[in-house]
Amino acid sequence: MAERGPDWLRRTWDEAAPRYDRDIAWFERALLADGREWVCGQASGEVLEVAVGTGRNLPLYPPDVRLTGIDLSPSMLDLARRRAAETGREATLTEADAQSLPFPDSAFDTVVCTLGLCGVPDERGAIAEMHRVLRPGGRLLLLDHVGSHRRFVLAGQRLLEKLTVSRLGDYLTRRPLPLLAAAGFEVERAERSKAGIVERVAARKAG
Numbered sequence: 001m002a003e004r005g006p007d008w009l010r011r012t013w014d015e016a017a018p019r020y021d022r023d024i025a026w027f028e029r030a031l032l033a034d035g036r037e038w039v040c041g042q043a044s045g046e047v048l049e050v051a052v053g054t055g056r057n058l059p060l061y062p063p064d065v066r067l068t069g070i071d072l073s074p075s076m077l078d079l080a081r082r083r084a085a086e087t088g089r090e091a092t093l094t095e096a097d098a099q100s101l102p103f104p105d106s107a108f109d110t111v112v113c114t115l116g117l118c119g120v121p122d123e124r125g126a127i128a129e130m131h132r133v134l135r136p137g138g139r140l141l142l143l144d145h146v147g148s149h150r151r152f153v154l155a156g157q158r159l160l161e162k163l164t165v166s167r168l169g170d171y172l173t174r175r176p177l178p179l180l181a182a183a184g185f186e187v188e189r190a191e192r193s194k195a196g197i198v199e200r201v202a203a204r205k206a207g
Helices: 006-032 035-040 076-087 123-133 151-168 177-183
Strands: 046-050 066-071 091-095 108-114 136-147 187-194 198-205
Touching: 006 035, 006 076, 006 151, 035 108, 035 136, 035 198, 046 123, 066 076, 076 091, 108 187, 123 136, 123 177, 177 187, 177 198
Parallel strands: 046 066, 046 108, 066 091, 108 136
Antiparallel strands: 136 198, 187 198
């Protein structure tokens, strides 16, 4: 499968932005349950959300966090800014690539990424960047669809992935959990659900 680069992804998600909230609504009801609340409720301090998208997480953060969000798609960010204004959530929302974050080392207490690592061309590079911008002892909070541990489900994901990668650059069979330790994270909690295709993780940068 050919890798999709940032320019292609930016155009693709700009085109998808107007229908994104409508298209993802069923998926969220069927598979994510309280995943977004689980992730956002644990965020504290200076928070970076990677791949903020249309800002679906913005109303879910504790009121006292100081929030920065990045996304590759300007059109997605326009919708996120609108949601921030409608919900009264103060946030700095910036166009940036998850594989090359425009922040200094140790800038954040928490990094959040929901349904984002599945669409980054180099997930290892993105995880390394998340580790870099976290302060020692800072937390990484993830929610994503991943490759199932059930073989027949994984086989179906591999077939469907041929379509999702070509259309959206969206990988269905990635498993970021083993990459976290290699990047220097200590996994505190990891949970799978929905036949192993949904995973949420809380990890900490060694202090």
